[in-house]
Amino acid sequence: MMVNTVNKNIQAGKLTYSALAKMAGIVIGLWMLAFNALAADAKLMASSFVALPDNKLEVRFDFDVPPTLPKSYMTNSPARLVLDMWGVENTLDTRLLSVESGNVDKINFAQVAGRLRVVVDLFEPSAFETRTDGNSLFLTVGDRGMAKQEVAKVSKAVAADSAARPVVSDKTRINGVDFERTPEGAGRVVISLSDDHAGVDVIEEGNNVVVNLLGVDLSVSMQNRIDVQDFATPVMFIDSMASGENVSILIKPSSEPYDYMVYQTNNQLVVDLKPVTQAQLDKIEQERFPYQGERIDLDFQNVEVRSVLQILAEVAEMNLVVSDNVGGNITLRLKNVPWDQALDLILTTNKLDKREMGNVLLIGTAEEIKEREKIELESSKSVEELAPLRTEFIQVDFRKASDMVSRLNEAKLVSERGFLLADDETNVLMVRETGKRIEEIRATLRRFDTEVAQVLIEARLVTANTTVSKDLGVKWGLGYGDTDSSGNAISIGSSISGVSSPGSVPSGLMVDLGAGVTSPASVAIGLASNTGLLQLELSALETDGKIEVISQPKIMTTNGKAAMIESGKEIPYQTVEDGDVSVAFKDVVLSLEVTPRINPGDRIAMDLVIHKDSIGEQLDNGDISIIKNALETSVVVPDGQTIVLGGVFENETSDVVNKTPLLGDIPVLGALFRNKSKSNTKTELLIFITPKLVRESLSAQ
The missing domain is CATH 3.55.50.30 (Phage tail protein beta-alpha-beta fold)
Structure with missing residues (x-):
């Protein structure tokens, strides 16, 4: 119009x-920044400055709590010093502090994205220093041209000693430009610098994000393009270019909407481009311009x-x-x-x-x-103090009445004149208050007293056991019995008892190394005469076994409530203390503990603790060992979907040889004096979890 x-x-x-329009734009811009400020951990309460000798200037920032040293960097053109104070809220009445003393022109305060940015406008680049003392942060800014004088001194010293060693540049260098994808799907560009003194200026040119590094060296080999399209982030290309004494890192994003953030940690400058939906982008634009x-x-x-x-x-x-x-x-x-x-x-x-x-x-x-x-x-307030009190009874449907009393008292909805009384047997609240406050209490109860969503959690623990074994052995014995010309008995055998009976042929095994399993497959040969006995048995066994055990505990609970199910047995064992023998018990259980939380989009976050115990081998002292498998984790799973939480795989291989010393090592014939046993056991445990939301329609059915 x-x-x-x-x-x-x-x-x-x-x-x-135009002057009025510009001033109005500044006022509105500052108002918008204050409007968008986030909740902070510290508050800037006051700011002041004082002139120091040698034309230096000290700026003091007072906070409500002891501050930390801020991240800082300086730009040469224009000459500015930037301090980023993360988690700090600005409570000053002004957003601009005019100084016009020493090398400082003015100080601007801007609240941006969870931090307070302090921009110090300088007449010329100069050295600076920050320190903390109690609840105060002190910034000392040097005189005009101090930075240039220091550079001149360094250059002169190098030139004087150039005959003894090569000149080394004191400019900041870029050591690397790397890219990575964050777990949230953001594209992260990491610029590694030789020090943290580089001037940084980040701007948007069209749809590109440009990082300008002032007074920085970039080698020719690093002036290239990095193609990162395959990482599925908002970043497509990263171009590194040198222009005179400055370097520009151009980040070209995709056509999808994004939001970006820049921060520096020591010698690393990080630029994050995070994908956002169109709705989030519209919200950001509306917050910037309401x-x-x-x-x-x-x-x-x-x-x-x-x-x-x-x-x-x-x-x-x-x-x-x-x-x-x-x-x-x-x-x-x-x-x-x-x-x-x-x-x-x-x-x-x-x-x-x-x-x-x-x-x-x-x-x-x-x-x-x-x-x-x-x-x-x-x-x-006067009307409320004089308003008549009345008593009403309110039925609570889904929550516990006494819990609602605590919530309402925490919300300070009950005046000093009124009171709340809960009856958990009938789940009714008795309210004694003014009519206005009773309506406020009813409105609050309608928000709290809603049906709590329920979650069915089903876990599956699958144990697969595969065993393959081979056993090969031999048993044989030799006996001889006769009398000499004088009638004396001569006996040779493997058993002492066999040689004590005159006229008999001793029996028994000289080598008993058969397959170590009951009733293996075997072949036996026996040769006997009046004076001699030969026994030979070959045995072999091969086993192949597969066992699969599936444990499937299920439990249902409400949103945000911890639940636990446990099944198992107690194993008794004896303990001795001060000579007294007593019986104690060990638990062998299958248990599931879970606390679900329903997130937007029907995604269910769960804190899980799962135990699966089993009885192990019996020890020499008669006690029973317990095999324990446990898992504790936190996951987020879409409704009705199944994921693998974890697993354990064990592979046990054994190769055992039992033999008669020396004789078992003889080639070929040594097989008569040894037994071989090989086995391979594989055990695998996999744990699956499936959460399901219990809808109201299912409850009704």
Whole structure:
């Protein structure tokens, strides 16, 4: 809507007042930065400066808690010193501190993305120093040209000694430009520097992010393009280019929307490009520029403020009430500006304020509106103190009544005159309060007293055991029995008992190295005569076994509540203490402990503890060993999907040879004096988890 014609009816002629427009832009920009400031851990309470000898300047920043040293860097053109104070909130009334002393022109304070950025405008680049003392941070800035004088001294010293050693440049160098993908899917460009003194200037040119490094060396081999399209991040290419004494790192993003952040840690400068949705991008733009009104043009010279307010009310199609204390004239020229932004500019310039009540716009001086609201608040308190109390009973459906009492008291919804009483048997709240507070309590209960979502967690523990073994052995024996010419018995055998019976042939095994399993496959040969006995048995065994055990515990719980299920047995064992024998028990259990939390998008975060025990071997003292498998982790899983939490794989191989010393090592014949056994056992444990949301419809069914 164009309103230039209104100007002709009010006053002839036009005057461009660019200074006022610039000042208004600065005011609005600072207001937006303050509006977007995040909650901080420390607060900047005061700032001051004092001149020091040798034309130095010391700036003092006072905080509510002891501060940490900020990240800092300096730019040469323009000469600026930048201090980034992370987690600090600016509570100063002004965003600009005019200094004009020493080498410092002015200091700007800007609240950006979770940090307070302090920009010190210098007349020339110079040395600086930061230190902390108690709750204060001190910044000392050197004299004009100090940095140049120090460089000159270094150059002179190098030149004097150039005959003895080569000249080494003291400029900051880029040691590497690397890229990585963060777990959140952001593209991270890491610029490694030789020191942390480089001047940094990051700007947006079109759709590109350009990192300008001032007074920095970049080798020819590093002046190239890095293609990172395959990493699936907002970054496509990284171009490194040198221009004179400066270096530019151009980051070319994809066409998808993104947000970027720059920070420096010691000698590393990091640029993160994070993907954002279109909705998030719109929200960011709206926060940066919150005005959504119809755009208009205003071009007035020395016109009454009340007349301009009337025009804006007509554009906004709102009723207007202006206080008698609003007066004076204003000159402004605004092109294509939202009407609500124009209104804020006029109000800020004339120390006015506004309140919106439905379709009515109330405008008055800031002090007048503040005093009026103070009177209304005091009146409201007086009315509440005199309002009659009444008693009501409120049924709580899904939560515990006593828990709701704690929540309501924490919210300070109960006055000193009223009280709350809970009956958990009937789950009813008794409320004694004014009518207004009872309605507030009912509204709060409606938000808290909702059905809690439930989650069914199913775990599967699969144990697979595969065993392959081979056993090959031999048994044989030799006996001889006879009498000599004198009638004496001669016996040869493997058993002492066999040689004590005159006239008999001893029996028994000389080598007993058969397959070490009951009833193996075997072949036996026996040769006997009146005076001799030969026994031979060959045995072999091969086994192949597979065992699979599936344990599947399930448990259901509500959102945010811990739950546990356990199944198993207790194994008794004896203990001896001071000569007294007693029986104790060991638990052999399968247990599942879980605390689920339902996140947006039906994604379920879980804190899990899983135990699977089994009975092991019996020890020499008669005790039973326990084989334990445990897992403790935190995961996020979409509703109804199954993931593998972890697993354990064991592979046990054995190769055992039992033999008669020396005889078992004889080639070929040594096989009669040895036994071979080979086995291979593989055990694998896999743990799966599947969370499922229990919907209301399923509950009803």
